[in-house]
Amino acid sequence: MDHPYASLPAGAFWSTGTAAAAPAALHGIFAPQVAVTGETRITTAGSCFAQHIGRALARAGVAVQDAEPPPALPVALSEERLRAWGYGLYSGRYGNIYTARQMLQLLQEIAEGTPRTEAWSRGLRVFDALRPNVEPEGLETEAEMLALREAHLLAVGRMLLETDVFVFTLGLTEAWANRATGLVYPTAPGVIAGAYDPASHGFVNFRVAEVRADLEAILALLRAFNPAMRMIVTVSPVSLSATASGGHVLTATTASKAVLRAAAGGFAAAHPGVVDYFPSFEIVTNPAARGAFFAEGAREVRPEGVAAVMAVFLAAHGLVAGEAPAPRAVARVEVEEDGDAVICEDLLLDAFRK
Amino acid sequence: MTRLLILGNSHVAALKSAHAAEPGRWPVEVDFLGAPGGALDSLTLQDGALVAGAAEVFERLNGRAVVPLAGYDAVVIAGCEISMFRALSVLRGVIWPGAVAPPEAPVRKGQVLVSRALVEEAVTASLQAALGARLARLIAGGTDAPIVVTQQPNPCWLGEGAAPVAAFLRARQLGYAEEIARIFRTAAGRALAPAVLLPQPPETLRGPVFTRPVFSQGSVRLTREMKAAHDGDDFLHANAAYGALVLDQLVAVLAPAEA
Numbered sequence: 254m255d256h257p258y259a260s261l262p263a264g265a266f267w268s269t270g271t272a273a274a275a276p277a278a279l280h281g282i283f284a285p286q287v288a289v290t291g292e293t294r295i296t297t298a299g300s301c302f303a304q305h306i307g308r309a310l311a312r313a314g315v316a317v318q319d320a321e322p323p324p325a326l327p328v329a330l331s332e333e334r335l336r337a338w339g340y341g342l343y344s345g346r347y348g349n350i351y352t353a354r355q356m357l358q359l360l361q362e363i364a365e366g367t368p369r370t371e372a373w374s375r376g377l378r379v380f381d382a383l384r385p386n387v388e389p390e391g392l393e394t395e396a397e398m399l400a401l402r403e404a405h406l407l408a409v410g411r412m413l414l415e416t417d418v419f420v421f422t423l424g425l426t427e428a429w430a431n432r433a434t435g436l437v438y439p440t441a442p443g444v445i446a447g448a449y450d451p452a453s454h455g456f457v458n459f460r461v462a463e464v465r466a467d468l469e470a471i472l473a474l475l476r477a478f479n480p481a482m483r484m485i486v487t488v489s490p491v492s493l494s495a496t497a498s499g500g501h502v503l504t505a506t507t508a509s510k511a512v513l514r515a516a517a518g519g520f521a522a523a524h525p526g527v528v529d530y531f532p533s534f535e536i537v538t539n540p541a542a543r544g545a546f547f548a549e550g551a552r553e554v555r556p557e558g559v560a561a562v563m564a565v566f567l568a569a570h571g572l573v574a575g576e577a578p579a580p581r582a583v584a585r586v587e588v589e590e591d592g593d594a595v596i597c598e599d600l601l602l603d604a605f606r607k
Numbered sequence: 608m609t610r611l612l613i614l615g616n617s618h619v620a621a622l623k624s625a626h627a628a629e630p631g632r633w634p635v636e637v638d639f640l641g642a643p644g645g646a647l648d649s650l651t652l653q654d655g656a657l658v659a660g661a662a663e664v665f666e667r668l669n670g671r672a673v674v675p676l677a678g679y680d681a682v683v684i685a686g687c688e689i690s691m692f693r694a695l696s697v698l699r700g701v702i703w704p705g706a707v708a709p710p711e712a713p714v715r716k717g718q719v720l721v722s723r724a725l726v727e728e729a730v731t732a733s734l735q736a737a738l739g740a741r742l743a744r745l746i747a748g749g750t751d752a753p754i755v756v757t758q759q760p761n762p763c764w765l766g767e768g769a770a771p772v773a774a775f776l777r778a779r780q781l782g783y784a785e786e787i788a789r790i791f792r793t794a795a796g797r798a799l800a801p802a803v804l805l806p807q808p809p810e811t812l813r814g815p816v817f818t819r820p821v822f823s824q825g826s827v828r829l830t831r832e833m834k835a836a837h838d839g840d841d842f843l844h845a846n847a848a849y850g851a852l853v854l855d856q857l858v859a860v861l862a863p864a865e866a
Contacts, residue, residue: 324719325700327693328733338725390724393705397722400704404720 276542277561287483287529289418289570294318296344296416300351300424302489302533302554304342307420309563312575320345320412321405339387345409348384351425352459353467353516354437358383360474363410368402371436373447380446382438391446413478421471422533423513424489426459427497427505441497456497458509464516472520472528484528486517490537492552510534533562609862612679614640614657616647616738617844618686618759620829625850627833632851633858638679640669641829644738647687652749668831676750681861683755684746685853687739689804690759691816694791695774697729706783727790734798743802754802755860757853758795763823764813766842775816788815805860808852811845822849 263269264281274280289295291314297307311317323330323340332341339346350356362369371382378391381398384405392398413419429441432455443449459467468486475482488510496505514534521530537546537558544551546558554562560574567574613622619641626637640657642664649660655676659665662672676682698706702714703723714720734740739756746754762772767779778784795804811822826844828835837844 321719324721324725324729325717326729326733327696327699328729328736330729330732334728334732338728388722388724390722390728392722392724397704401720401722 271539271541274541276536276539276545277557277564279536279539279561279565282532282536283565283569285529285531285569286526287418287485289315289485289572291315291572294415294417295420296412296418297420297422298343298345298347298350298356299420299422299487300489300491301349302424302491303420303422303487305554305559306422306487306533306563306566307343309559309567309574310420313563313567313572314575315572318344318412318416320408337389339384344412346384346387346405347409348386349424349439350421351439352428352437353421353423353464353471354428354457354459355383355439356421357467357470357474358437359409360413360471363406363413364474364477366406368399368406369436370398370402371431371447372398373442373445375446378446382436382442382447385440385445385447410478413475413482416475416479416482418483418485419475420485420487422487422489423464423517424491425493426464426509426512427493428457428459429454429497430457431455458498459512461512461515461519464512465519468516468520469523472524483526484524485531486521486528487531488513488517488534490534490546490554490558494552531566536562536565608634608636609680610636610638610678611681611683611857611861612638612640612674612676613683613685613857614642614647614674614742615683615685615757616642616644616687617829618757620827620833621760621845621847621850622685622757622853623829623850624827624833624847625854628847629851633854635858635862638674640665640674642668643829644687647738647742650742650745652745655749657746657749668829670831676746676752679750679752681753681755682746682750683757683857683861684739684742684802685757686759687742687756688737688759689734689739689756689795689799690737691761691775691788691791692759693733693737694730694787694794695778697726697733698774698778698787701726701729706786707781723786723790727794730790730794731797734795737798740798740802743799747802753861755805755857756795756799756802757805757857758807760807760822760843760845760849761812761816761818763820763842764817765820765823766840767817769840769842772842778816779814785815803860805853805856808849808856811849811852818845818849822846822852 262281294316295310296318297303307317323335335341339348347359372395373380373382373385375391379395379398380391381402428437430437432453442454472484492506493502493509496502498505517530521528537554546555546561548555563574613619619639623639646661646664650657657674659672665672700718701721702718703726704720743754743756762775766772767776778787792806811818813819822845824846826837826846827833828837
């Protein structure tokens with residue numbers, strides 16, 4: 254008997270597409286509409302999972318951009334220290350960008366040519382509220398912070414002029430914002446620096462429509478830099494380390510990821526050939542993997558999970574995973590054994606847990 | 608009486624010549640061990656003694672190539688690249704906001720704007736790799752005695768226009784000399800710990816990054832006899848008057864009860 258499912262491929266069926274398939278080698282889960290080759294100039298940004306994506310792409314020989322490479326020094330800092338200073342994590346020293354709103358704010362700042370941040374303090378040191386984790390020692394003065402932010406905006410803006418594909422990993426819907434200005438922060442005030450003031454700082458939990466609207470605005474702004482720019486959006490499979498929603502962290506995580514997944518899917522569907530949705534989230538959280546892709550603590554993704562994600566991405570684009578380290582602007586950078594550590598501010602929430 | 612071992616590269620000559628000129632001035636017993644940097648780099652630690660791989664050089668300059676550390680109350684490392692040169696060379700690649708006035712002054716070609724804190728970390732890393740820091744770590748493995756590192760003197764003010772010290776002139780002209788000197792002292796303190804940095808005696812300074820000529824002119828080469836003067840256009844070494852002030856500092860720090 255004929256029916257609508259009769260001629261569908263194996264991937265359309267749970268039994269063959271998932272249950273009986275090797276979780277590390279899923280076939281047919283991603284059919285790219287946005288081409289990526291070795292010559293494609295890619296910019297990466299997003300939540301901490303995006304660090305893995307950028308590194309794997311660079312290792313595969315893709316031209317991952319770096320607007321702010323480590324400076325040339327007589328004695329290079331170790332890879333670990335460079336990461337602590339925000340180098341080599343993403344295509345710019347913007348640190349983790351967890352929400353679409355944060356990404357939008359950064360692009361708006363660049364387009365307007367004026368820093369729009371706040372100075373947070375910790376002791377006598379000053380921190381850029383929009384990237385508090387790229388200066389581990391903090392800064393001397395607000396003037397220093399603003400000068401460095403201007404240089405950062407300029408470097409990232411110039412890079413965007415030459416970006417072919419922007420890869421953005423959505424991480425969170427929950428965030429903290431300045432009630433008066435609407436400025437959304439990457440971390441809650443007081444976690445790395447700054448002081449939490451309920452009268453000044455409010456909790457936000459973005460809904461599907463808001464994330465979708467932000468993604469549309471991001472695309473419009475990116476295409477103002479380069480009208481041919483395309484996007485690949487993905488959702489981080491890393492769970493929330495804590496929720497301020499009032500609910501349980503597990504339901505908050507599910508809700509957050511559902512919102513991001515829905516917004517990203519709708520966004521990609523609305524821009525065929527211009528925006529791809531790449532299923533990082535699905536590959537890692539695949540029930541058939543029985544949690545094997547998650548590290549101890551069931552939150553961070555194990556290297557095998559990253560490899561599974563990138564294998565799908567690279568195979569779909571006809572690229573080959575590589576072992577070579579990401580190209581560096583500076584020779585003599587010491588390579589640490591523990592080279593794949595991910596810098597993640599939201600982990601600090603755990604450290605500050607009462 | 609406190610016993611000091613003072614070792615170093617060519618910069619140890621200032622201290623050695625000062626001590627030779629006035630041996631009774633300091634209430635300490637001093638043994639000197641001088642050698643070029645490459646030879647100092649050949650030192651290893653064996654059974655609590657410094658043993659020179661470049662034995663011939665050490666024998667020629669010091670009459671010995673094995674120096675047991677036991678019996679010394681403190682070890683002093685003189686010069687050995689713990690120098691403002693290290694700090695200024697970092698500024699070939701980076702500069703911090705506010706280093707030059709006005710703040711919007713253009714950055715030099717190849718120079719990246721970074722935080723002052725990152726400059727300090729880069730200078731620290733550079734000093735950790737310097738000969739003086741490597742020797743301090745080596746010696747710390749063989750003795751519990753305090754280790755003090757005396758900074759390599761800043762270049763003579765008269766050398767301001769000379770190519771080797773162009774970075775010092777630029778620091779003064781652009782207005783960040785005082786700040787980079789401060790960064791150097793902080794970074795050296797971090798890089799050498801638990802050894803202690805002894806900065807250049809303040810009375811020898813001409814501004815933040817130069818040495819007054821009276822403490823540079825007449826410096827001698829590191830030889831066994833210590834009688835060969837440096838050429839007149841040597842702006843990098845200090846003389847016995849400078850060395851005497853450093854010895855004063857050392858005694859004040861290491862043997863205060865005897866000073």
